[in-house]
Structures are given as structure tokens and as C-alpha cells.
Amino acid sequence: MAERSEITKTWKLFIGGAFPRSESGRVAPVQDLSDRSGGKALAYAAQASRKDLRDAVEAARSAQEKWAASSGYLRGQIIYRLAELLDGRREELIEAVRMSGRVGKSKAITEVEVAIDRTLSFAGWCDKLDSVAGGRNAVAGPFHCFSQIEATGVVAIFAPEQSSLIGFLTLILPAIACGCTVIAMPSSVEPIAALIVAECAPSADIPPGVFNVLTGLREELVPVVAAHRDIDAVVAAVEPEMAKILQLGVAENLKRVRLIDPQAKFLEDLAWSSPSAFQAVTEVKTVWHTVGF
Amino acid sequence: MTTPRTTWDFAPAPESTKVEIKPHYGLFIDGAFRESRSGRSIETINPATEASLSHICEADASDVNSAVVAARKALKSWRRTPALERAKYLYRIARRIQERARELAVLETMDNGKPIRETRDEDVPNAAAHFFHHAGWCDKLRWACPTADGTNPEPIGVCGQIIPWNFPLMMAAWKIAPALACGNTVVLKPAETTSLTALRLAEILQEIDLPPGVVNIITGAGETGRELVAHNDVDKIAFTGSTDVGRAIASTVAGTKKRLTLELGGKSPNIIFADAAIDQAVEGVVSAIWANQGQVCCAGSRLLVEESVADEVIEKLRLRMRSLRVGDPLDKNTDVGAINNRAQLDRIEHYIKIGTAEGAERNEVSDTPLPSKGYWCRPCFFTGVQPAHTIAREEIFGPVLAVMTFRTPDEAVARANNTMYGLSAGIWTSRGSKAYEVARQIKAGVIWCNTFNQFDPAAPFGGYRESGFGREGGRSGLSAYCM
Numbered sequence: 001m002a003e004r005s006e007i008t009k010t011w012k013l014f015i016g017g018a019f020p021r022s023e024s025g026r027v028a029p030v031q032d033l034s035d036r037s038g039g040k041a042l043a044y045a046a047q048a049s050r051k052d053l054r055d056a057v058e059a060a061r062s063a064q065e066k067w068a069a070s071s072g073y074l075r076g077q078i079i080y081r082l083a084e085l086l087d088g089r090r091e092e093l094i095e096a097v098r099m100s101g102r103v104g105k106s107k108a109i110t111e112v113e114v115a116i117d118r119t120l121s122f123a124g125w126c127d128k129l130d131s132v133a134g135g136r137n138a139v140a141g142p143f144h145c146f147s148q149i150e151a152t153g154v155v156a157i158f159a160p161e162q163s164s165l166i167g168f169l170t171l172i173l174p175a176i177a178c179g180c181t182v183i184a185m186p187s188s189v190e191p192i193a194a195l196i197v198a199e200c201a202p203s204a205d206i207p208p209g210v211f212n213v214l215t216g217l218r219e220e221l222v223p224v225v226a227a228h229r230d231i232d233a234v235v236a237a238v239e240p241e242m243a244k245i246l247q248l249g250v251a252e253n254l255k256r257v258r259l260i261d262p263q264a265k266f267l268e269d270l271a272w273s274s275p276s277a278f279q280a281v282t283e284v285k286t287v288w289h290t291v292g293f
Numbered sequence: 294m295t296t297p298r299t300t301w302d303f304a305p306a307p308e309s310t311k312v313e314i315k316p317h318y319g320l321f322i323d324g325a326f327r328e329s330r331s332g333r334s335i336e337t338i339n340p341a342t343e344a345s346l347s348h349i350c351e352a353d354a355s356d357v358n359s360a361v362v363a364a365r366k367a368l369k370s371w372r373r374t375p376a377l378e379r380a381k382y383l384y385r386i387a388r389r390i391q392e393r394a395r396e397l398a399v400l401e402t403m404d405n406g407k408p409i410r411e412t413r414d415e416d417v418p419n420a421a422a423h424f425f426h427h428a429g430w431c432d433k434l435r436w437a438c439p440t441a442d443g444t445n446p447e448p449i450g451v452c453g454q455i456i457p458w459n460f461p462l463m464m465a466a467w468k469i470a471p472a473l474a475c476g477n478t479v480v481l482k483p484a485e486t487t488s489l490t491a492l493r494l495a496e497i498l499q500e501i502d503l504p505p506g507v508v509n510i511i512t513g514a515g516e517t518g519r520e521l522v523a524h525n526d527v528d529k530i531a532f533t534g535s536t537d538v539g540r541a542i543a544s545t546v547a548g549t550k551k552r553l554t555l556e557l558g559g560k561s562p563n564i565i566f567a568d569a570a571i572d573q574a575v576e577g578v579v580s581a582i583w584a585n586q587g588q589v590c591c592a593g594s595r596l597l598v599e600e601s602v603a604d605e606v607i608e609k610l611r612l613r614m615r616s617l618r619v620g621d622p623l624d625k626n627t628d629v630g631a632i633n634n635r636a637q638l639d640r641i642e643h644y645i646k647i648g649t650a651e652g653a654e655r656n657e658v659s660d661t662p663l664p665s666k667g668y669w670c671r672p673c674f675f676t677g678v679q680p681a682h683t684i685a686r687e688e689i690f691g692p693v694l695a696v697m698t699f700r701t702p703d704e705a706v707a708r709a710n711n712t713m714y715g716l717s718a719g720i721w722t723s724r725g726s727k728a729y730e731v732a733r734q735i736k737a738g739v740i741w742c743n744t745f746n747q748f749d750p751a752a753p754f755g756g757y758r759e760s761g762f763g764r765e766g767g768r769s770g771l772s773a774y775c776m
Binding site: 069133137138139140141143145147152232240243244247248250251253254256269270271274275276283284285286287288289290 | 422439440441442536539540541543544546547548555557713725728729732733737738739740741742743744747749751752753754755757758759760761762764767769
């Protein structure tokens with residue numbers, strides 16, 4: 001029997017719940033950087049253009065209001081389902097993390113397990129953030145005054161280049177959990193794990209447009225995100241020169257920018273699943289109502 | 294039947310407290326007043342009379358640097374001062390503001406032009422309340438802003454704070470109180486037209502023996518502010534003012550480690566549903582747009598009225614506008630005082646002209662005399678306004694209201710959100726469920742249901758979208774000053 005040759009997969013973008021190719025037609029090889037293959041191209045990934053990014057923002061915008069209005073209980077169940085599905089693709093995720101060449105098998109297993117558990121953790125945040133970060137304000141007048149936590153809106157996220165899965169999930173989960181919709185740019189050198197997450201999203205019943213994934217060149221996408229006036233917030237683990245471009249984008253539309261050290265240890269620090277994880281992706285709304293007969 | 298009287302003649306009731314104002318004020322750096330190195334100064338005047346009040350220093354780059362150096366030096370021990378000891382300083386500041394309240398109110402009114410009724414009943418008590426409230430936070434930060442490992446949160450460091458001229462003392466309190474409570478040190482720059490109460494606050498800081506350098510107050514105009522924003526040794530910038538300046542500041546701090554909070558402009562909607570208590574709603578409109586001559590970032594400058602009650606609301610508003618007393622801000626009966634400065638008056642008049650030119654109809658009381666000197670603008674409202682009109686879109690920062698109508702709650706929400714701003718909103722309805730649903734759908738940081746312009750140190754204040762980011766007040770406000 002002739003030896004079966006492998007299917008070299010071309011991973012596509014994830015926009016509005018569909019998996020389109022880049023409108024530019026561009027693809028780039030994804031190399032296996034582990035010592036097993038010596039840099040062989042195992043797969044290809046689409047390279048998003050500025051037009052793809054605009055499409056993704058449009059999809060995210062049209063999904064945002066409804067997602068934010070859904071109950072925390074529902075969002076929690078959907079994210080829990082995502083954790084279940086990721087757990088079902090554990091082996092594939094471990095392989096994807098190993099391809100980076102950064103870690104061996106046992107560290108790859110740890111990274112995948114922590115990532116899945118973190119997904120679980122954020123499933124639980126959806127209906128609790130208000131209780132922890134909001135609440136009644138004891139004002140000195142005849143008013144019922146409370147502050148509630150709302151989603152900032154459409155969020156662009158640049159995951160760290162040096163972390164294919166844990167860095168990606170750690171940055172997207174708070175945004176999705178609180179009701180934002182997300183355009184996520186995974187690591188451009190090791191995008192596969194993030195694309196597996198994208199493939200799980202429809203089965204987890206994440207509504208189309210809530211979560212979008214664009215693979216591609218960071219230096220192309222960063223300026224487009226910075227200048228885009230319909231992006232409400234940016235969370236980015238990028239190098240200083242790109243961080244500055246994103247910060248300059250604040251002047252466009254006062255978008256909120258949260259910068260993360262790209263070398264941060266995403267596995268260890270408890271802060272990643274604390275209320276501080278919701279900086280930039282949440283707004284505090286204070287509501288006053290008169291009290292009296 | 295006689296026609297109801299709509300105006301009464303009041304005897305003048307001028308506030309009698311005399312306030313001593315020195316002819317010249319120095320910069321407050323490292324616990325002492327000192328001259329600016331350049332020797333340059335700015336005249337500050339009473340906008341209600343155009344009479345000179347005093348001269349303040351114009352700080353240049355070297356003065357800004359001295360203030361930052363003093364703040365950096367003071368930080369070392371201030372951040373390690375036991376929390377309850379820090380609290381005692383803040384409590385004392387609150388007390389001294391209360392004890393000197395009348396003097397501060399009179400001075401504020403003279404320097405700013407707003408009615409004594411407002412400075413006496415709102416600005417000064419609110420400033421004291423901010424210090425009192427934040428004093429109590431000093432030893433509770435670990436529960437207010439928990440860190441992942443359960444330790445006390447750390448202050449951010451040296452905070453550069455820039456405040457506007459519309460609520461001078463109150464804004465100084467909003468900025469300084471949370472910064473000190475969290476163990477930061479401060480360089481504050483008040484607006485060049487309204488620095489006198491901040492400088493009086495500096496005297497209070499001396500009276501209560503606040504350690505030198507913990508708070509530095511430097512006066513000057515835009516250039517002084519730019520120097521402060523650009524200074525390398527400032528860890529955080531907190532700015533309240535226009536969206537344009539906010540954008541410029543954001544660009545300046547890009548690429549640095551400086552933290553930034555911005556409290557910017559607004560074009561806030563005030564929505565009256567047909568089922569509202571109309572008389573109360575009309576009172577709310579008066580407060581929303583004519584308090585402080587409309588020079589309020591969260592002013593309810595767009596009135597959205599349900600069509601079925603529009604005629605009634607407009608008639609009542611017209612009647613109520615007639616009873617507003619415009620004039621001497623130091624008179625206790627005055628409702629509307631002077632516009633703070635000439636440039637702002639020009640800007641307001643420019644918008645009023647555009648409003649008329651674009652086809653809206655201006656309603657004002659034109660048969661009462663205005664003082665011959667000073668910067669005066671009669672309160673007015675425009676009817677026949679289209680959402681695309683300039684006066685319905687741009688922040689005017691004056692006593693100018695744009696009135697529009699709607700038919701359904703959905704339309705009200707859509708119109709309310711049809712702005713790049715998102716600072717505040719008012720909702721008037723007697724149905725609680727409707728109020729909360731509309732409040733949920735409006736993209737704004739502060740929503741007042743059946744009230745307007747309420748401020749309290751316990752309640753976070755700040756905007757969505759192009760109204761800036763970060764909150765002031767409450768637990769959310771603290772988180773901008775610790776990490």
C-alpha cells in the first residue's frame with residue numbers, strides 16, 4: 001500500500017461566524033519550529049488585509065449590542081461550553097503549542113491545561129463582575145445610586161507573539177465575558193492554537209461576530225487598528241514601537257488602550273483572572289434615581 | 294382674570310463677606326509660595342465686572358520642573374506615611390474648607406463669575422465632601438483596589454493634574470483627594486482664569502501642615518500644562534477639559550509609561566417622556582443647562598421631549614426662563630451669572646449665530662437689562678432643531694439648549710446615542726422600569742433619572758466614548774491612583 005501523504009491544511013480567517021479566505025488572497029506558511037521537523041511548513045494561514053479588518057469590525061459592531069444585553073448566565077454557559085470543546089481538542093492544542101519550539105511536551109501540556117482552566121474561570125466571571133466591581137453608592141441625598149459594569153464595545157486584541165494559546169485566551173476572555181465583541185490577532189508565528197479556538201467558537205454557540213480572528217502581519221494591522229474610529233478599545237501585548245502607534249490612535253476616537261508586557265508570564269500570575277483583567281474592556285455606568293413618595 | 298405674574302422685583306441681596314485678595318500670588322512649590330523664574334505673570338479678573346482681581350505667576354518649564362522635583366522628593370516619605378496618618382491630613386483639609394467655606398465661595402464667585410448660590414451650596418461643600426470621603430479610604434485601599442496577592446496597592450507616584458475653570462475648587466478637590474488618599478504626590482495646574490481658590494487651598498495645606506511637596510500648585514496657561522504633561526518624571530496625567538486638548542495630551546503621552554485619565558466634553562441628552570412629572574422635569578432642564586451658565590461638561594444640552602408633551606414642556610420652559618435672574622453673581626438671588634471669560638463668550642455667541650443661520654429658532658428673554666460690563670449671555674433655547682444641526686452636535690459650553698422631539702422610547706435612545714460623546718444623560722419618567730431600561734441602553738457614564746447634575750464623592754463620575762476614560766469618585770475613582 002502506498003504511503004498516505006498528509007493533508008497540509010490552510011487555516012482561514014474567522015469573521016462574523018464564517019471562515020473566509022483573506023480578500024487579498026494571501027496566505028503564509030506556518031512552520032513547525034520544534035526540533036522535530038527543522039522548520040518545515042506544516043500548514044498555511046491566511047494573511048488578513050486592512051479590508052478584512054474592516055469587515056471584522058463591522059461584524060463585531062453589529063453583534064455587540066445583543067451580546068452585551070444577553071444575561072451573564074447565558075454568556076457564562078457559552079464560555080463554559082467553549083472550555084468543554086477546547087478540552088476535547090486537547091491533543092491538537094498541545095501539538096500546536098509544541099510547534100512553537102518554545103516548550104517541550106510537558107510544558108505544552110501545562111499551558112493547554114491552564115488555558116482551558118482559565119476559560120472555565122472566565123465562564124464564572126460573567127454574572128459576578130457587577131457584584132465585585134459595581135454596587136450601590138452611598139450618596140448623601142434622597143437617591144438610589146448604583147454603578148454597574150458595562151462592556152466598552154468593540155475591542156481589538158493583539159495577543160503576544162511568544163504565546164500561541166495561553167496569552168491569546170487570557171486577553172480575549174475578559175472582553176468576551178463582559179459583553180464586548182472582539183477582533184483578535186493571534187501570534188503571527190504560531191497562530192494555529194488560536195485558530196483551533198476559532199473553530200470551537202461556533203459549536204460553543206458564540207454568536208457570529210462576537211469573536212473574530214485575523215491572522216496576518218502585525219506591522220500591517222497595528223496602524224489600521226490605531227486609526228479605526230469604530231474600535232472602542234485595544235488590548236495589546238506588543239513591542240514598544242507598535243504600542244506607541246496604538247497609543248497615538250487614542251487621539252482618533254478616545255479608544256481605550258491597555259498595553260500588556262509581551263514577555264508577561266501568563267501561566268503564573270493570579271492577576272490574569274482577577275477583576276483587573278477587565279481594564280479597558282469595561283466601563284462604569286453610574287445611575288441615579290430619585291427616592292421619595 | 295389677571296395674567297399670572299412671572300417676575301418679581303427683588304431688592305439687591307449682595308453677599309457681605311469680604312475676602313482679602315493679594316495683588317499677586319506666587320507658585321506653591323515644596324510647601325512655600327515662590328516667584329516664577331521668568332517673572333512673568335497673568336492678570337486674573339472678575340468676569341462679572343472685568344475688574345482686576347490679582348496677578349498670578351506663569352510657570353515655565355523650569356518652574357514645572359521644580360514642582361515635579363518637589364513632588365518626587367516628597368513621595369518617598371508620603372507613600373510610607375501610615376494610612377491613618379495620611380487620613381488625618383485629608384480630614385483636616387476637609388474641616389478647613391468647611392470653616393473657610395464662605396470666604397472660598399465668595400472668592401470663587403468673584404474669580405469664576407458663577408452665582409454665589411451655587412458656590413455656597415454646591416462647589417465648596419462638594420469640595421469639602423471629597424476630602425472627607427477620601428480621607429476615609431486611606432486605610433481601606435486593599436479592599437477597594439485588591440491586588441492579586443492580597444498586599445496593599447501601591448500609589449502610582451507623581452501625578453500631574455490639570456483642571457478647568459468651570460468648577461475650580463471642586464475640580465481641585467476631585468483631583469487631589471483621591472491622589473493623596475492612595476499615597477501619591479501631586480502637581481496641580483488650575484486654569485489661568487480661575488486659580489485663586491486653588492491658591493487659597495494651598496494656604497489651607499500650609500495651615501494643616503501637609504508635608505512640603507506632597508501637593509504643588511503651579512499656575513499658568515496652556516504652555517504650563519504642556520510642560521507638565523511632557524515632563525519625564527511624571528507618572529500619571531489626569532486631565533479635565535476639552536476633548537481637543539484631551540486628544541493632544543493622549544498624543545503627547547503616547548510611547549511613554551505615563552498613565553492617563555481624561556474627563557472631557559459632552560453633548561448630553563435630557564429625555565422627557567410624556568408620563569414624567571412635567572413641572573419637575575422642567576426644573577431639571579433648568580438645572581441641566583442653565584446651572585453654572587451651562588459651562589458644565591455634563592450639561593444636558595440636548596433636550597429630547599416626547600412629541601405629545603412637547604408644546605407643554607416648551608411653554609413651561611419659556612415661562613421658567615423668564616423668571617431666571619441674570620446678573621450680579623454675588624447677589625444671593627441671582628440664578629445665572631457671568632460667562633467665565635471673553636473667549637468662551639465669543640464661542641457661545643458664535644454657536645448661537647450658527648444655530649439661527651442653520652434654521653433653528655432662538656428663544657430668549659431679551660427685555661431685561663444686562664450689566665454694562667462683564668461677559669454676559671442670556672440663557673436661551675432653540676426649537677426647530679434638527680439632529681444634524683451644529684448646535685445639536687457640538688459642545689457649546691454655555692447656556693444654550695437644543696430642543697428636539699421623539700415619538701417612541703427606541704427613537705429617544707437612538708437620538709440620545711447619536712453623538713460621539715457619552716458623559717451623562719437625564720431621563721424623566723414616572724415609570725421606574727422604563728427609566729432603568731433607557732438607562733441601560735444609553736451609552737453614557739452617568740445617568741440621572743428624574744434628577745440632573747447630582748454629584749457625590751461616593752458616586753463614580755466619568756464618560757464613555759469621546760467623553761474620555763477613567764472615573765472620579767467612589768471605588769472606581771481610586772483605582773486610577775493606585776496599582
